[in-house]
Amino acid sequence: MKIRNQRDFGAGIMYMVIGLFFAIIATQYQMGTAAKMGPGYFPFYLGILMTLLGLLVLVKSFSATAAIEKIPKFNWRIIAQITGSVVLYGLLLPRLGFLVAVVTLVLVSASASKEFTWKGSLINAGFLVAFTYSVFVLGLKLQFPLLPVFLQQ
């Protein structure tokens, strides 16, 4: 027995984990009967169905006819930079305000590109701040904390 299709193997495991998760949690809710369903009924059976599908995908990844596929490598640097830039934005927005948060988001995310330059990214950040400020804050009048907390009256 050899895993021929690694991607399907991974997907099968993922489906089974998610399916079991939903099904197990569903048992904490009232099940009810088919005629009078409780909140647990539908998610429980969907979770079971998902687990079975996962098992099927998993089994098929071993079959002799499965295409040989490897899971492509994860590029952790890019993941960290893109996700990190968004999380940073979330952390900074309520504390240091819109302007700082947007500039940080642009600079950190731009550094994930192989063609990153400080000059280009700073110009891009300036342009995007000006553009989003005029469209979202001035134009659509959406509410944002604009300045850092310590600068607000």
Added chain:
Amino acid sequence: MELFSNLALGFDTAFTLQNLLYCLIGCVLGTLIGVLPGLGPIATIAMLLPATYALPPIAALIMLAGIYYGSQYGGSTTAILLNIPGETSSVVTAIDGYQMARNGRAGVALFTAGMGSFFAGCVATLVLAAFAAPLSQLAFKFGPAEYFSLMVLGLIGAVVLASGSLIKAIGMIILGLLMGIIGTDVNSGVSRYAFDIPELSDGIGFVAVAMGVFGFAEIMGNLEKTGDDEGFLNKLTTMIPTKTDIKRMIPSILRGTTIGSILGILPGGGAALAAFGAYSVEKKSSKYSHEFGKGAIEGVAGPEAANNAAAQTSFIPLLTLGIPPNAVMALMVGAMTIHNIQPGPQVMTSNPALFWGLIASMWIGNVMLILLNLPLIGIWVKLLKIPYRFLYPAILVFCCIGVYTVNNTVFDVYVTAGFGLIGYLFFKLGCEPPPLLLGFVLGPMMEENFRRALLLSRGDFTTFLTRPLSLGLLIAAALLVVIVALPAVKKTREEAFVEE
């Protein structure tokens, strides 16, 4: 004729200054994202959903619809000039369109694409108007059992026609359905899967899921690709076609329009599938089939007409039955619910101005698009020079601002980041996310109708099989699965997706 009075009402609504303006904005944005590779209509509509809060519902829907069909126009420009399809639906246009451009006929190819799209768009608007009323009437006959079976058919159809591995795609649908259930259960008031997180009691934000899985994950995927495949930008040449060109393109446009209109209505249909379908029909039926792949004008006219027709007729199931046939339409459901409009047959009676206004706006939008695209093509070509390294931080900024404004909380920003990671994992494991979005939108509706159907039948599951309409829909769904599983069909289907 009722149809004409309805259309008159539609044009009255669409021809207000505000609605014309939003139609134009939608068309410009649509063309823009169509031209820019790496930014598709799903991510764009998700990005702009929050910004439409401030708009009246009709203006919002007109603009979002414009983005979808506008992107079909824009996508062909890059396909022809650069051999880089801006949208998946222009992949086949690139085959012959780019060859035409290499032969010094870029202008004619663009003209053909534009005229094909325009004609198809006009016809599709009429099809939409004509089919809407009878289908809505049918939908009123539906009880919960029929609705449940219809959703099963819709979801199965969506994956059978439009994705790679069938089992994996069904898994994604179920995952979507499960995610849709998160939040407070309307029947019992019990909070499910929220784990005492107050922000989750209303469920996971639709915008956060769509932006994360389609926006963020795509960016991470794009950044990994080594080396940009920059094509050779062809020069623009005269747009005036010769007499033979016109003679050859007209039948193709007619065929493409028909194929596109039909495939758009089917669940799982939509622009990309229609373009593929039209191309293979053209290739088989043309007497110039030896020219295909070397710059046959039919290979541009047919698919371009088809993708635009399908982009518009895919609104039919959404507007009449309330069932989105593809991921973009799932986003439109999100847009409608944001504005407190429940998609379904009642929209036409309870909100006729909105319904017919949206349809009329599509015709107006097509006129705007042909004006935007043919004379102004030079401007769009310049946009192609914006490098991706400037584009993706901008996408992130718009997403982050947009998702924050939905509930004015950074919690949604973190959720979006999380779904970006999940989307990246899907991408690595070869699980396609569009079915997930469909399931996510339909999840609560499906559970509700399932519960109601069984409540009415006192727990008897045969209710789905004893009601003739419901049985018919389920048989259709089962047939779809069986047909796809047949070895012969399976093989051609796999080949078709390899070409993609």
